[in-house]
Amino acid sequence: MSHSRFVDAFPADFYLTLVDVGSAGGAQPRWGRFAPLLSAVLFDPREPAASGGLGRGQTRVYPVALGASTGDALLHVTALANMSSVLEPNLPLMRTFRKKGPHAEVVERVKVPVTTLDALAAEDRFAPDVLKIDTQGSELQIIDGARGVLAGSVVLAEVEVSFLERYRGQPLFDDIVTTMRALGFELIELHRLKRYRAKNALGIASVGLGGGQRTGRIAYGDAIFLRTEADLVARGGATLLKAILALVAYGKPDIAARLLEGGRATLDAPVAAAMERGLAAIASSRPGIGRLHSVIDWLGRRV
Numbered sequence: 001m002s003h004s005r006f007v008d009a010f011p012a013d014f015y016l017t018l019v020d021v022g023s024a025g026g027a028q029p030r031w032g033r034f035a036p037l038l039s040a041v042l043f044d045p046r047e048p049a050a051s052g053g054l055g056r057g058q059t060r061v062y063p064v065a066l067g068a069s070t071g072d073a074l075l076h077v078t079a080l081a082n083m084s085s086v087l088e089p090n091l092p093l094m095r096t097f098r099k100k101g102p103h104a105e106v107v108e109r110v111k112v113p114v115t116t117l118d119a120l121a122a123e124d125r126f127a128p129d130v131l132k133i134d135t136q137g138s139e140l141q142i143i144d145g146a147r148g149v150l151a152g153s154v155v156l157a158e159v160e161v162s163f164l165e166r167y168r169g170q171p172l173f174d175d176i177v178t179t180m181r182a183l184g185f186e187l188i189e190l191h192r193l194k195r196y197r198a199k200n201a202l203g204i205a206s207v208g209l210g211g212g213q214r215t216g217r218i219a220y221g222d223a224i225f226l227r228t229e230a231d232l233v234a235r236g237g238a239t240l241l242k243a244i245l246a247l248v249a250y251g252k253p254d255i256a257a258r259l260l261e262g263g264r265a266t267l268d269a270p271v272a273a274a275m276e277r278g279l280a281a282i283a284s285s286r287p288g289i290g291r292l293h294s295v296i297d298w299l300g301r302r303v
Contacts, residue, residue, distance in 0.1 A: 236266025
């Protein structure tokens with residue numbers, strides 16, 4: 001009930017455009033309760049055809065890859081499908097980790113069409129508000145082809161970042177952070193951090209869950225970037241509401257509440273009051289059986 005009150009606080013004509021690049025399986029579960037407020041735009045070059053529409057409550061699927069320019073690219077399909085990339089896997093490195101060498105073996109190469117998010121957004125007349133990129137190493141290329149929307153409409157971005165060169169020529173964590181900072185975004189969270197365990201002749205993989213540390217080397221994770229709070233408050237209005245919704249979806253209602261405080265004067269008084277009540281309802285909620293799946297998912301990402 002707490003989130004339904006929050007959803008009901010938004011104006012009847014409000015919606016947020018979520019762009020998910022590398023969306024195999026659809027949008028993340030975090031967006032499920034906010035589906036009526038979303039226009040979901042999904043990208044997966046392995047989809048057979050375009051489908052769906054744009055607008056409130058709709059989902060549009062584009063069967064193309066995104067990059068820094070238009071053209072074609074080779075998709076390197078790996079034995080473990082979710083490691084497929086337009087970049088070549090760095091097999092000498094991957095073979096030093098348990099299981100990763102066989103997983104990263106290329107089993108097929110497929111030519112896929114590539115365009116830029118800026119070009120497609122202009123052509124089909126949509127303005128991304130939240131951008132999620134999970135493309136196994138080509139994230140910076142996609143950012144380079146999305147600089148227009150990142151400077152314009154995007155309020156929050158989730159970008160997979162790597163701490164080692166899993167794909168040849170792959171930009172690393174600090175490259176992504178530096179680029180996003182230059183575009184006016186601050187790093188506010190790292191989550192879903194994954195580790196690779198070192199392959200060794202003794203066959204040692206894990207020493208259990210104690211000690212506060214885990215075996216293995218940190219390999220990759222998801223970085224969450226937020227447009228600076230000063231910029232969001234200055235923009236106010238619908239932009240502020242979109243940032244508040246995105247922050248709640250990503251489990252940051254405290255930052256959302258501070259944005260509401262700072263930008264309250266830019267909102268119609270009834271909307272601001274309803275938003276305050278909606279955020280308060282979320283803050284006062286208690287975990288129950290309905291949220292058990294979230295707890296299990298949280299543990300699954302960390303164990």
